[in-house]
Amino acid sequence: MAIYVITGANRGIGYEYCRQLKERGDTAIAVCRTPSNELKKLGVQVETGIDITSDQSVADLTDRFDGLEIDVLINNAGILQRNTLENLDFESIRQQFEVNALGTLRVTQALLPNLHSDSKVIIMTSRMGSIADNTSGGSYGYRMSKVAVSMAGKSLSHDLKPRGISVGILHPGLVSTRMTGFTSGGITPETSVNGLLERIDALTLETTGTFWHANGEVLPW
Numbered sequence: 001m002a003i004y005v006i007t008g009a010n011r012g013i014g015y016e017y018c019r020q021l022k023e024r025g026d027t028a029i030a031v032c033r034t035p036s037n038e039l040k041k042l043g044v045q046v047e048t049g050i051d052i053t054s055d056q057s058v059a060d061l062t063d064r065f066d067g068l069e070i071d072v073l074i075n076n077a078g079i080l081q082r083n084t085l086e087n088l089d090f091e092s093i094r095q096q097f098e099v100n101a102l103g104t105l106r107v108t109q110a111l112l113p114n115l116h117s118d119s120k121v122i123i124m125t126s127r128m129g130s131i132a133d134n135t136s137g138g139s140y141g142y143r144m145s146k147v148a149v150s151m152a153g154k155s156l157s158h159d160l161k162p163r164g165i166s167v168g169i170l171h172p173g174l175v176s177t178r179m180t181g182f183t184s185g186g187i188t189p190e191t192s193v194n195g196l197l198e199r200i201d202a203l204t205l206e207t208t209g210t211f212w213h214a215n216g217e218v219l220p221w
């Protein structure tokens with residue numbers, strides 16, 4: 001039984017991580033700003049009031065986790081806002097960097113003392129942050145912030161390898177959640193997290209720093 005900490009755990013993919021981890025007998029610690037009723041009913045430890053863009057908020061989280069050994073940190077919280085070239089909103093682009101890139105790095109750095117040799121750090125990035133896979137343009141803030149967080153994941157994989165900590169950089173697929181307007185073209189959070197947990201379970205120091213689709217495909221940078 002391992003201890004998993006999941007950010008953005010009140011809904012979507014983050015909630016589903018908590019649900020499946022609990023179901024299989026692991027300990028899921030759900031981190032969020034405001035818990036959903038669904039999460040409150042799940043029966044896992046919930047840490048509320050944590051905004052990953054706030055130094056103070058994340059410092060508060062480290063206080064609460066003082067002495068806790070984390071086996072897997074899943075950086076899942078993220079935002080998607082549509083930015084077209086015709087209608088660029090730099091505040092929106094900046095906000096996506098704050099959450100997707102800086103927020104993820106802030107939480108990871110803050111919780112490093114809680115990680116041990118054999119721990120894993122997961123970066124939930126997106127295929128939309130793959131330069132090679134960008135065939136349609138647009139989504140400036142989301143794409144740019146996800147490239148940035150993937151790069152952070154790659155650097156973390158090098159920096160943390162000597163400490164025995166592996167890093168997985170994962171794309172969940174197109175998933176039907178609030179982020180995608182519950183698109184009918186997407187897979188369910190259940191299917192996505194099934195695959196994501198397979199990738200996380202299989203992650204080792206030999207495969208650290210690889211960019212995977214939940215379905216097992218290695219994605220191009």
Ligand SMILES: NC(=O)c1ccc[n+]([C@@H]2O[C@H](COP(=O)([O-])OP(=O)(O)OC[C@H]3O[C@@H](n4cnc5c(N)ncnc54)[C@H](OP(=O)(O)O)[C@@H]3O)[C@@H](O)[C@H]2O)c1
Nearest residue numbers: 008010012013033051052076077078126174175177178179
């Ligand atoms: N769905 C997809 O197809 C897809 C594809 C590729 C990658 N992803 C990535 O997968 C991850 C989860 O996506 P999802 O589809 O489950 O999205 P979602 O349903 O929109 O959930 C996003 C989560 O992030 C949290 N969050 C946003 N800003 C935050 C902040 N400043 N501080 C703390 N938490 C914050 C949200 O909390 P609140 O409820 O408080 O806003 C929510 O719990 C994201 O990183 C996303 O970029 C998703």
